[in-house]
Amino acid sequence: MDEVTFHSRLHQPGTMLDVGAHDGLLTLPFSRLPASKVLAFEPLPRAFARLAAVLADGHGGAVPAHVTLHPEALGDHDGVITLSLPVLDGVPQEQWASTAKDYAGYDLRRIAVEQIRVPLRTIDGLGLTDLTHLKIDAEGAEYEVLRGARETLRRCRPVITVEIEERHRAGSTWAVPAFLDALEYEVLFELEGRWFPVAALDRATMQRASPDPSVFEASHPYVFIFYALPREQAVTALTLIRNT
Template sequence: MDETTFHTLLHRPGTLVDVGAHDGLITIPLARLPRSRVLAFEPLPAAAARLQAALREAFGVVPAHVELHAVALGDHAGEVALTMPVLDGIAQEQWASTAKDYATHLSDRVTVRQFTVPLRRLDDLGLADLTAMKVDAEGAEYEILRGARETLLRCRPVLTLEIEERHREGSSWAVPAFLDALGYEVLFELRGEWFPIAALDRATMQRASPDPSVFEASDPYVFVFYALPREEAAALLARLRGAA
């Protein structure tokens, strides 16, 4: 199951947050869900410009119920360095991160571009109706959730998260543990079956090179995780299984 399908099946009217919106792959489907308000966060300047253009192409204008925020999210307000590797002269936007600088991977093939971008906490927005959240931040997921702690406790949204050991060692342990402490069940889906995070074999399901110039990964490679409020997890998981 992909992230868009998950959010569509479990959609409730309210505010939906897309962290790491890039050029709108998930932002646009979220914006089409009924009675949705979408907050899209994309700090990389080129991607943010394409996101705005993609929304205009899809809807004619940037819809009034979609807000674009050219900022990074984290656990405090201020500024942060966003580092993007460049491989053989080609920007690797999907690897842009506020959590690492790629210094150990610099070579005649790999260079970096760095941007100073605004940093905000989701909690500072005071959201009262957050129903869903998607996070794809190349290693910064823990800080993003720390900065959203009060919102998660208050609103109990469902979440999808892309978590990869190659981007931040230990993150596939730390992020689920943080969510567990907030009363969330963290799951992954593989070949149509749903499993608790405890079933993740990191040695065989999360093995990938952290070097932007080396494209290799385990098969299967599990990196999308789903978080359900514990008090609703059984009913929500039944809905997901019923749609398979």
């Protein structure tokens, strides 16, 4: 199941938050769900420009009033942070842009690193009272994003999708689910149409991938999208996902 399908099947009116929106792959379909306000955060300047263009093109030439785009990163404090963008053989690898690592130590003959200072804020600082959906794609900074959202998650109980990869941050597939478990979320993954608790994740066979942008290697299957449901809603939500 992809993230759009997950959020669509569990759709509830309210605010939908897209962290790491990039080109709007989720932002655009989120913007078409009924009775929703969408907040999209994308700190990479070139990607942010494309995000704005995609939203405008998808809504008749202008970003609609119920969608707000932010050229900022999210984390666990307010301030400014360095976004590191690896450039492989002269080509920016935007899908690897990260505030969690600097890509030091790789082959300097092939990989350069563009460092961009970007604004940083927290989800809690947004003061949301109606957050129903949260998607996070932060290339290793997922823990900080969630730590900066602790009070909002307690208050609003949104459903969450989060990409977690050991290649971006060792130990993250342990730390992020543990943080969510402490907030009474059930963390799951889907594989070949079946749903499993995160405890069933075999990292040696399902989470093996090179951390080097110049090496394209990964396990099969490669499980990196995780779904988090408030514990008090988990049984009902899973039934709805399976039967819709």
